[in-house]
Amino acid sequence: MTKISTKDPYAFNGVPLTKEDSSANTGVLSNVKDTVPKAQKQFYIESYGCQMNFSDSEIVASILSQEGYKLTEKLENANLVLVNTCSIREKAEQTVRKRLELFNGLKRKNKDLKIGVLGCMAERLKHKFLEEEKMVDIVVGPDAYKDLPNLLKEAEAERDAVNVILSKEETYGDIAPVRLATNGVSAFVTITRGCDNMCTFCVVPFTRGRERSRDPKSILEEITQLSQNGYKEITLLGQNVDSYLWYGGGLKKNFSKASPLQQNTAVNFSNLLELVAKAQPHIRIRFSTSNPQDMSIDVIHTMAKYDNICNYIHLPVQSGSNAILNKMNRQHSREEYFELIDNIRKSIPDCGISHDMIAGFPSETEQDHQDTLSLMEYVKYDFGFMFAYSERPGTLAAKKIEDDIPESTKKRRLQEIIDLQRVHSEYRTQQFIGKTVCVLIEKSSKRSNEFWSGRTSQNTVAVFPKEKYKVGDFVDVKIEEVTSATLIGNALGLSSSI
Ligand code: SAH
Ligand code: F3S
Numbered sequence: 247m248t249k250i251s252t253k254d255p256y257a258f259n260g261v262p263l264t265k266e267d268s269s270a271n272t273g274v275l276s277n278v279k280d281t282v283p284k285a286q287k288q289f290y291i292e293s294y295g296c297q298m299n300f301s302d303s304e305i306v307a308s309i310l311s312q313e314g315y316k317l318t319e320k321l322e323n324a325n326l327v328l329v330n331t332c333s334i335r336e337k338a339e340q341t342v343r344k345r346l347e348l349f350n351g352l353k354r355k356n357k358d359l360k361i362g363v364l365g366c367m368a369e370r371l372k373h374k375f376l377e378e379e380k381m382v383d384i385v386v387g388p389d390a391y392k393d394l395p396n397l398l399k400e401a402e403a404e405r406d407a408v409n410v411i412l413s414k415e416e417t418y419g420d421i422a423p424v425r426l427a428t429n430g431v432s433a434f435v436t437i438t439r440g441c442d443n444m445c446t447f448c449v450v451p452f453t454r455g456r457e458r459s460r461d462p463k464s465i466l467e468e469i470t471q472l473s474q475n476g477y478k479e480i481t482l483l484g485q486n487v488d489s490y491l492w493y494g495g496g497l498k499k500n501f502s503k504a505s506p507l508q509q510n511t512a513v514n515f516s517n518l519l520e521l522v523a524k525a526q527p528h529i530r531i532r533f534s535t536s537n538p539q540d541m542s543i544d545v546i547h548t549m550a551k552y553d554n555i556c557n558y559i560h561l562p563v564q565s566g567s568n569a570i571l572n573k574m575n576r577q578h579s580r581e582e583y584f585e586l587i588d589n590i591r592k593s594i595p596d597c598g599i600s601h602d603m604i605a606g607f608p609s610e611t612e613q614d615h616q617d618t619l620s621l622m623e624y625v626k627y628d629f630g631f632m633f634a635y636s637e638r639p640g641t642l643a644a645k646k647i648e649d650d651i652p653e654s655t656k657k658r659r660l661q662e663i664i665d666l667q668r669v670h671s672e673y674r675t676q677q678f679i680g681k682t683v684c685v686l687i688e689k690s691s692k693r694s695n696e697f698w699s700g701r702t703s704q705n706t707v708a709v710f711p712k713e714k715y716k717v718g719d720f721v722d723v724k725i726e727e728v729t730s731a732t733l734i735g736n737a738l739g740l741s742s743s744i
Contacts, residue, residue, distance in 0.1 A: 287315045290324035291426075294342060295332025297534065298454075299365055301434040301483055303330045304423035306364065306391050311424055313395050321352065326360050326398070331367035333449045335636035342367055346381045360384060360401050364391070366453035370640070372410045388439070388454050389413040392421075412440075412455035414497050419464035422471065429688050431478050431718050435468050436460065437518065438484030442498055443537060445564070446575045446642040447607065447635065450485055457489060459496035462513050466525055473526050478686055478718050482522070482533040488540035490515040516544035523552035530686060530720075530744060531555045532705070535562060538586055539577040550593040554744055557594050558705040561586075562602035562631075566621025567614035570607050573647065580621060587625050598674075598704025601630040603663055606656030608635070608647040615659045622666050628674045628704060629731070630667050634660045668730055675706065675728035683708060683733065684741040685723045687715060708733040720744050 289310055293303045306328065307317060318324055327349050332338040346361065353359045362384035363375055369387035376385060383401040386394060387410035400407035417439055425433060441450050442457040469480055484490065493504045493512035501509070513521070515533075522531055531552075536545075536559055549555045565571055568579050578586075590597050603618065622630075634656040637649045683702045691697035691709040699709050700721075709732060710723045720741040725733045 287313075287325050288318040288323050289315045289326040289328060290318050290321050291328040291330065292345065293330040295330075295334060295338060295366065297434055297481070297483055298436065298439075298485065299330045299332060300426075301423070301436050302365065302388060302391070302418075303328075304426050304434075305418045305421050306330070306394065307424040307426055308421050309391055309394050313398070317424075317426075325358060326362065327352070328362045328364055331363055331365040333366035333370045333453055333638065335633065335638075337636065339367055343381075350381055360398070362386060362394075362397075362401075362407075364388075366449065369410050369412070369453040370449065373406075373408055376406055376408060383407060385410065387412060389416045391418070392416075414456055414458060417458060417460035417464075417496065419460045422468070429717065430476060431686065431688050433472050433477050433480055434483045435465060435472070435480050436483045437465055438487060438490050438496075441485040442489075443486060443539075443577075444575055444642070446573065446646070447564075447604065447638065449638040449641055452640055454485065457486065457498040459490045459492045459498070461496065462492050462518055462521060465518070466521065469522060469526055469529065473529055476718065477529070478720070479530040479532065480522075480526075482518070482531065485535065486537045486540055487533045488515045488536050488542065488545060490518055492518075514542070514544070516542060516548045519545065519548045519555060520552070523548070523555050527554055528744060529554060530703070532558060534560045536560060538563065538583050541586060543589060546590055546593045549597075556703045556705065557596055558598040558600075558703060559590060560600045560602075563621065564602060564604045565607060565610070565614065566618035567610070568617075570610055570614050570617075573609065573643075574604075574607060575642070580617065583621070584624060596704065598628045598702075598706060599625060600705070601625070601627050603630060603632045604635050605632065605660035605663055606635045606651040608643060608649050608651065610635075610651055610659075615662070618659075618663065619666055622663070622670065626670045626673055627667065628706060629671050630663075632660060632663050632667065672728075672730040675730060675733060678702075678706070678725045678733050679728060680725065682722050682724045682738060683735075684743045685710070685721050687717050687719050687721060689717065702733065706733055707731060708735060710735050710737050713737055715740075 291303050293300045329342060329345055331342045349361050360383045363382045364386050365388055368385045375382050384397050385408040389412050390409035393409045397407040397409060438459045440455040440457045444451050472480060491498060491501055491512055491514055493501055493508040531554055538561055563583055564574055566580055637644050685700040685702055685708045687698045687700040689699055691699040696712060697709045698712050699707060702708055708723055715721050715737060722738040722741045723735040724738055725735040727734045
């Protein structure tokens, strides 16, 4: 995968999502002292893949802390090592296997160490992890985290500890996540789980199950809690957020069976956005990911109506060719996508838009590839996440269409897509020169400790001299110069726009 982006939601870099001494914002763990009694169990957790996995690790941390486990960021202190895994591309799985080999090395030195694999790879490979690979003690799919305490006991007793049952209801709405690796400013809030879209290349519907939405009441409660703990920005998360639907139940496929009253009073994504925006006028709201076919005009209007909803949409398209879109089972055409883009630009002229693109889907011709480049030319995305097609076992594409594009062709097309995106990213950042933007400060800039780093409403990174400002401030910043990914400017004062 290659990105030209400010923030990579699919970044495949293992980040130990741990915090040795949890801050006051971490809820359940906040009263745990630094000194851990020798006997106390400690767990270490690493997350790979999409934002949802990072968010799920916060659920897992909450469940384990209730069981008396303490988080550690020191691998050597852990009695339990967990890896939250990703199956989206083959390379993602290879990286996880390498980590598992390393953890198994530790096990040879520490016989009591238990290793657990969580997430999409656990779901995809199931018992194989125990039977063939013998690399792990515990295997838990994305819907079975509440069973972790039982599975840990099974593993202690040297029995198989596998739960990969997918649920039609589980949303973990009743669990207060323990915020991991947090900057105390921005947090993820899961609103839907699973995906019913069945894009032919995608393993997600198989590893994360049916699409279900979470009760808006518990979403609002979580956000209120975050606000009380000082958070300034939330990202509503789901594989397909625009398809959010709560009608007293949340299972998407059962909506048609709901009573007329339930159907008429259902809360859709636009309604949810409005509820959150109104309830928390001083919190900035983002959401991800939007599937073009599910994004309604109402969502765009709601975004335009509320200043605290960020002007940014991640709108993966995957290909610019109608033939390929059709083979991918994407439920829209190139022309319909343009219409959606036009509607967004009409209502929110300065909206940041990013994409996901796949190069070299089976049967992709040179003309199909040119269609992708011309679609990009039309939209001129702010940034994007770009991938070479990777066949995933069990998907419809793997079963029905031969992976017939040579790796070298995939690579070359991917590079052309990346090069064009770089041109567009630069074009987009240049539009900011001389403008004043509202930036939420997140952390010190990587380039210089004298500068703050934060993001604009459009999700573009902006850096500026620290002066008197602090993390969590909304600051008006006048942009003086830019690179293709970063805006550089000076603070004018605290922002009053939020
Ligand atoms: N709707 C989801 C999509 C998850 S997959 C979300 O929350 O973002 C993220 C991206 O990975 C997809 O948009 C697609 O561009 C890419 N992807 C998925 N399966 C792939 C495959 N088999 N090969 C290459 N890229 C893939
Ligand atoms: Fe995957 Fe398509 Fe859903 S990319 S997550 S099946 S919208």
